[in-house]
Amino acid sequence: MKDHSCSILQSTYALAQVNSSPAPAVASFSSPAVASFSAPAVASSAAPAPAVASSPAPAPAVASSPAPAPAVASSPAPAPAVASFSSPAVASFSAPAVASSAAPAPAVASSPEVSVAFSLLSPDTDIYISDEDEYDVDLKSLLNTMxxxxxxxxxxxxxxxxxxxxxxxxxxxxxxxxxxxxxxxxxxxxxxxxxxxxxxxxxxxxxxxxxxxxxxxxxxxxxxxxxxxxxxxxxxxxxxxxxxxxxxxxxxxxxxxxxxxxxxxxxxxxxxxxxCNLQPPVPDLQEIADYDFRAKMTKIQLAQNVNEAQCAIMEASDQLSMLGSLWHIQTLEDRDNLVESATKFFIENRLRDSLEQFKEGLECLGLLHLMQKHPQLFKEVFMYEEKPLLAEDISALFKAELSPVGSNRRVVESRTICFWRDWLIEVEGMRSN
Missing domain, CATH: 3.90.1750.10 (Hect, E3 ligase catalytic domains)
Structure with a gap:
């Protein structure tokens, strides 16, 4: 019995020695049933960072191994305190403390109502948070919004x-x-x-x-x-x-x-x-609505040599001078630059004031803002797209008036509808082949 009591006293004394050894102070926000994990301290400067203020409620005991966690290349100065945030029934992971400057950082006061979001990304990672998920938006919801x-x-x-x-x-x-x-x-x-x-x-x-x-x-x-x-x-x-x-x-x-x-x-x-403030396609001669000017520009573009191109330019000199694109060419490359410059100015630059006034009108009811924000959704609204005529489209145009169920005529009518739909499918297949 005496030997047993001595053994207990020795164990108690050893445990007291372990508990008395210095360890990084961990300020935790207490909550029931929370597992707290502390990461090794990172190298810091000589001045210790102050602990983060915690709520007055006492933190529950945290089970720890007797052996202290190895420090990572730290100076003789004590490691800065690691703040551990916890919420009810949620595991709390404390990130390694970042090296601090000599001046102590001010204490951060927090309350239980404040929710803290942790990011385990590296400091060089760019984070983009969108206010509105593009994939959750459709044209119908946008029109309903307006x-x-x-x-x-x-x-x-x-x-x-x-x-x-x-x-x-x-x-x-x-x-x-x-x-x-x-x-x-x-x-x-x-x-x-x-x-x-x-x-x-x-x-x-x-x-x-x-x-x-x-x-x-x-x-x-x-x-x-x-x-x-x-x-x-x-x-x-x-x-x-x-x-x-x-x-x-x-x-x-x-x-x-x-x-x-x-x-x-x-x-x-x-x-x-x-x-929609998007990059427009490269200007093309075929977009010039003026038939006479388009024909003259086409003649310049198709010239085989410089002399032939100069003659074609003189024929279009009146229109080119109004566009500011009339100049002397010496090579076929100069000819191409002249055609490109005149076409771009005719199609785009001379219409800038008209375009701005038109966009000002489209701002009505917030339409322009949504068009510029979701151009792909509004593309089908403003641009014409040829769609092939399908058998189901033709079938949807007709509604059969059927006889009462169980009658002899209803049986014949049902067969007729099947023949009609089969024929539409055959016609669609013949066209695709």
């Missing part, structure tokens, strides 16, 4: 649009030029005949959608656009620029899309890129 800005409860008198079917565009221009016209409020469309009498239909949405659809058709062929039917670019029209037509048409497009869901679908790739 539509929520519109008050569809009541239409003010300034938003009444009196429309004559023979002058759809002029009717819209008169309304959009009003100082009190509010695109964020409901529209009230009234169709009037030649005598100025309304057609009598209350605008519960139908007349508005019809007007916006007809208005978009008129915009497609208006004076501020030029080029192919489904690849329109801005036209150079000084009168329209002076009258602010580019801005008005831009606002009309925004209202047609957000109020009525009517898509333009006629922008060229160049115009769409210019609006």
């Amino acid at each position: 539509s929520n800005k519109v008050d569809f409860t009541a239409a003010p008198i300034s938003n009444q649009i009196n429309v004559t079917r023979c002058n759809i565009l002029d009717s819209g221009i008169r309304a959009f030029r009003r100082q009190r016209f509010n695109p964020e409020a409901k529209l009230d469309v009234v169709f009037r005949d030649a005598d100025g009498i309304g057609e009598g239909a209350a605008d519960e949405g139908g007349p508005t959608r019809e007007f916006l659809t007809l208005l978009m058709r008129e915009i497609h062929s208006c004076e501020i656009f030029d080029g192919e039917d489904w690849k329109k670019t801005l036209a150079c029209n000084s009168k329209a620029l002076y009258n602010g037509m580019y801005k008005i048409v831009g606002r009309m497009i925004a209202v047609c899309l957000i109020h009525g869901g009517v898509e333009p679908n006629f922008f060229s790739e160049r115009l769409f890129c210019q609006v």
Whole structure:
């Protein structure tokens, strides 16, 4: 019994010696059932960093091995304190303390309400945090976001649009030029005949959608656009620029899309890129809408020698001088530079003021901002894309009126529908082959 008591006293004394040895102070935020892991201290300067203030609640005992963790190349000065943050029932990992300067860092006060996020990345790692996940955004949600800005409860008198079917565009221009016209409020469309009498239909949405659809058709062929039917670019029209037509048409497009869901679908790739601040494609002679000027530039480009190119340049001297691209060439490389310069100025540079005014109109209801932020989503809205006609598209155009179930006619009708769909599939397969 005596020997056993001595053994207990010796063990107690050895444990006291181990516990009395100096160890880095760990300031921990206490919480129940938290496992705390401390990493080896990193080399620091002579001045110790102060411990981080901890909550008054006592920290639970942390099981540790009797052998202390090996220090990493440290100076004789004591290692700085390692702050260990813990939350309820969550393992807390303390990162190695970073070398500090001679001046002590101020203590950081924290409270249980503060959540601390740890990053195990290296200091050289670039971190990008997006406010909005691109993959969670679709076109429908963006259009709904813009539509929520519109008050569809009541239409003010300034938003009444009196429309004559023979002058759809002029009717819209008169309304959009009003100082009190509010695109964020409901529209009230009234169709009037030649005598100025309304057609009598209350605008519960139908007349508005019809007007916006007809208005978009008129915009497609208006004076501020030029080029192919489904690849329109801005036209150079000084009168329209002076009258602010580019801005008005831009606002009309925004209202047609957000109020009525009517898509333009006629922008060229160049115009769409210019609006969205993207890099436009390389200028091409075929994009020049002026047939006479395009023919003269093509003749210059196809010249076989310098003399032939100079003769072609003299034929187009009037247009080239207005573009600032008339100069003397000595080599075929000079010819190519002249053609490229004149084409770029004709297609892009001379339309800068018109483009800025047009973009100002598209800012209506925040459309331009979302277009520039999500250009790929709006590409299908503003640009025309040819899609092959499929059998399912044709089949969806027809709705069969069937006889009652169980009748002899219903059996024959069901077989007829199957034959009809089989035939559509065969026709689609023949075209693809």
